[in-house]
Amino acid sequence: MLSIHEPVRLLRSSCTLFLTVPRSRTKTFCAAAFSRYVPSRWNSLPEDLRGAENIDIFKRRLKTHLFSMTFM
Numbered sequence: 001m002l003s004i005h006e007p008v009r010l011l012r013s014s015c016t017l018f019l020t021v022p023r024s025r026t027k028t029f030c031a032a033a034f035s036r037y038v039p040s041r042w043n044s045l046p047e048d049l050r051g052a053e054n055i056d057i058f059k060r061r062l063k064t065h066l067f068s069m070t071f072m
Contacts, residue, residue: 017050018043 019039052058
């Protein structure tokens with residue numbers, strides 16, 4: 001289950017839509033688990049991509065982001 005990270009204190013990053021990455025006891029198997037991988041990848045996306053208004057804008061920005069990572 002994915003859940004939005006809610007910081008204890010009011011920070012500048014409070015409204016950036018980070019997901020909570022669950023803790024794991026072991027490094028090897030649990031680090032590759034879907035429940036840990038997806039939130040960490042989501043949190044690594046730029047803020048303008050995570051805050052897209054709708055799915056079409058998200059897909060367009062994601063495509064641009066992935067191309068810029070690959071070819072630059």
